[in-house]
Amino acid sequence: xxxxxxxxxxxxxxxxxxxxxxxxxxxxxxxxxxxxxxxxxxxxxxxxxxxxxxxxxxxxxxxxxxxxxxxxxxxxxxxxxxxxxxxxxxxxxxxxxxxxxxxxxxxxxxxxxxxxxxxxxxxxxxxxxxxxxxxxxxxxxxxxxxxxxxxxxxxxxxxxxxxxxxxxxxxxxxxxxxxxxxxxxxxxxxxxxxxxxxxxxxxxxxxxxxxxxxxxxxxxxxxxxxxxxxxxxxxxxxxxxxxxxxxxxxxxxxxxxxxxxxxxxxxxxxxxxxxxxxxxxxxxxxxxxxxxxxxxxxxxxxxxxxxxxxxxxxxxxxxxxxxxxxxxxxxxxxxxxxxxxxxxxxxxxxxxxxxxxxxxxxxxxxxxxxxxxxxxxxxxxxxxxxxxxxxxxxxxxxxxxxxxxxxxxxxxxxxxxxxxxxxxxxxxxxxxxxxxxxxxxxxxxxxxxxxxxxxxxxxxxxxxxxxxxxxxxxxxxxxxxxxxxxxxxxxx
Ligand code: HEC
Ligand code: HEC
Numbered sequence: 001x002x003x004x005x006x007x008x009x010x011x012x013x014x015x016x017x018x019x020x021x022x023x024x025x026x027x028x029x030x031x032x033x034x035x036x037x038x039x040x041x042x043x044x045x046x047x048x049x050x051x052x053x054x055x056x057x058x059x060x061x062x063x064x065x066x067x068x069x070x071x072x073x074x075x076x077x078x079x080x081x082x083x084x085x086x087x088x089x090x091x092x093x094x095x096x097x098x099x100x101x102x103x104x105x106x107x108x109x110x111x112x113x114x115x116x117x118x119x120x121x122x123x124x125x126x127x128x129x130x131x132x133x134x135x136x137x138x139x140x141x142x143x144x145x146x147x148x149x150x151x152x153x154x155x156x157x158x159x160x161x162x163x164x165x166x167x168x169x170x171x172x173x174x175x176x177x178x179x180x181x182x183x184x185x186x187x188x189x190x191x192x193x194x195x196x197x198x199x200x201x202x203x204x205x206x207x208x209x210x211x212x213x214x215x216x217x218x219x220x221x222x223x224x225x226x227x228x229x230x231x232x233x234x235x236x237x238x239x240x241x242x243x244x245x246x247x248x249x250x251x252x253x254x255x256x257x258x259x260x261x262x263x264x265x266x267x268x269x270x271x272x273x274x275x276x277x278x279x280x281x282x283x284x285x286x287x288x289x290x291x292x293x294x295x296x297x298x299x300x301x302x303x304x305x306x307x308x309x310x311x312x313x314x315x316x317x318x319x320x321x322x323x324x325x326x327x328x329x330x331x332x333x334x335x336x337x338x339x340x341x342x343x344x345x346x347x348x349x350x351x352x353x354x355x356x357x358x359x360x361x362x363x364x365x366x367x368x369x370x371x372x373x374x375x376x377x378x379x380x381x382x383x384x385x386x387x388x389x390x391x392x393x394x395x396x397x398x399x400x401x402x403x404x405x406x407x408x409x410x411x412x413x414x415x416x417x418x419x420x421x422x423x424x425x426x427x428x429x430x431x432x433x434x435x436x437x438x439x440x441x442x443x444x445x446x447x448x449x450x451x452x453x454x455x456x457x458x459x460x461x462x463x464x465x466x467x468x469x470x471x472x473x474x475x476x477x478x479x480x481x482x483x484x485x486x487x488x489x490x491x492x
Pocket of ligand 2: 278364367368381406421434436443446473475485
C-alpha cells in the first residue's frame, strides 16, 4: 500500500463502495431440486445406504420459518425490573424480508440474521435461564447472544420463547481476549450441569433406554451395527462418560458418532472448499450446495431413508420445528454471509523462525497435500481399510493415499463416505481440536511423536487417552525444526 498514491487508494475504496451499493437482484434457483439433491452428496462407503431425501414437492410443501426480531435474555439477578412484562406487550416483528434487500451488502447483512436465528423454539422458562453457560454475561448483564436460549423470540404477542441450534451457536468462537469471531470453529463449552450428571449417574433402565433411543435417531447406522449391539455398548457408564467429557470445538452432529465425534470446522474460507464435512460427505460446487448442506443439517437428514432405515419420522431435537423450512432467499443470503466471513488479523507475523519452518513444510512433503495458497489440495483421502471405488478414482477428487487416522467416522456412520478430506491449514492459529476427531488441542501435540503411543495423555483432561494414530508426517523432526514448522503453521 505504501507505494500507491493516496488518490488511487481513494479510487479503489470508492469503487468497492460503489460495487456494494449497486442494485443487486440475485436469480435464486430452487435449491431443493430433485436432480441436484441426488447428486450433491458423495455416496456412502456402502453406497446401498446413501441417503434418499424427501422430494422437492414434499420439501416445498413445508412452511417457511419466518425470522423474528429477538431480545436478550439476562443472567440471573441482572434483569431490569418489568423487562419480560414489557416484552409481552410487543408485537411479533419479522426481520428477514427479501423485498427490502437492495444491495449485496443488504443481502449479506440479512444472511447474518439467518446465521443467528434459532430454528427450534421452546417456551421460555419462568426463571429466565434455559441453558447453563460457563461464559460470563456481557457488562450489561445480557447473555452472549449466540449461546443457546440466550434470546427471547416473540412469534405471538404475549408469548416468550427461546431457541437452539442456530449456525452461530456452534460456529462462533470466543477469542482469548473475549471478542467473538463469527464463523470460526465454535469453542463454546456445552457442559453438562451438575444435575444432569447426577441424573445420568442415577439413570433408571427406562431413562437409559430413552437416551439410547435418542442416540440411535441421531447416530444409528444399522447396516454397520445392529441396534441391539449399539445399545449394549451405550451403557449407563458410557453415557455418563460422554456427558462428562465434553470438549470445546468437538461436537457429535447428528449423522456422525456419539463414540467418535468430529471437530467443528471453521467456516472462514469455506467458499474455497470443494467438500464439506471431515468425510467430504457433501460436495460444494456452488452456493446452491451450501444451501442444500444447511437444509439437510438443520433437520432433513434425520428424515432421510438410508436403505430401509429412516432415523426419525418426525423432526428431532437437533433439527427444526416439525414441518418447517428455510426459504430459498434466506438460504441464499446465508450463503453470501458465510462467503463474506474473513479471518481476523494474524498476530503471528512471518519471522526468521517461521521462514525456516516454511522450508521444512516443503521438505517434509506437507505441501503435497496442503499446498499454498489454500493449504489444502481439496482432495479426499481414503480412510484406513477403504478401497476407493472406480468411479471416484476417475473423478480427479481423490488422492489414493491413506493418512491412517481413526476410520470410524468414515466407515461406520451416516456421513461415512470412506474418505477424509485434506483440511485447509489456513487459520490453524485460531483453531483447536486437531484431526477430524479433535483428539489434541495444540499443534505441538499434533506434531509430537508421543501421540502415537498407547500411554499418550493429551493436555486437555477431557481429551481421549491413548494413541492418536495416523498422519505421521513431520513426527520425526528434531525439536527445533518442529518449533520452526509450528511457527510457520501459525502464520497461515
Ligand atoms: C449443533 C452444532 C452445529 C450447528 C447448529 C451447526 N453446525 Fe455446522 N457443523 C457442526 C459440526 C460438528 C460440523 C462437522 C461435521 C462433520 O465434519 O461431519 C459442522 C460442519 C459444517 C460445515 C462443513 C464445513 C467444512 O469445511 O467441512 C458447514 C458448511 C456448516 N457446518 C455450516 C453450518 C450452517 C450454515 C449452519 C446453520 C444452518 C450450521 N452449520 C449449524 C456443528 C454445527
Ligand atoms: C498425504 C496427504 C497429507 C500430507 C503429506 C500431510 N497431510 Fe496434514 N492432513 C492430511 C489429512 C487427510 C488430514 C485430515 C486427517 C483426519 O482428520 O483424519 C490432515 C490434517 C492435518 C492437520 C490437522 C488440521 C485440522 O484442521 O485438524 C494439520 C495441522 C496438518 N495436517 C499438518 C500437516 C503437516 C505439517 C504436514 C507435513 C509435516 C502434513 N500435514 C502432511 C493430509 C496430509
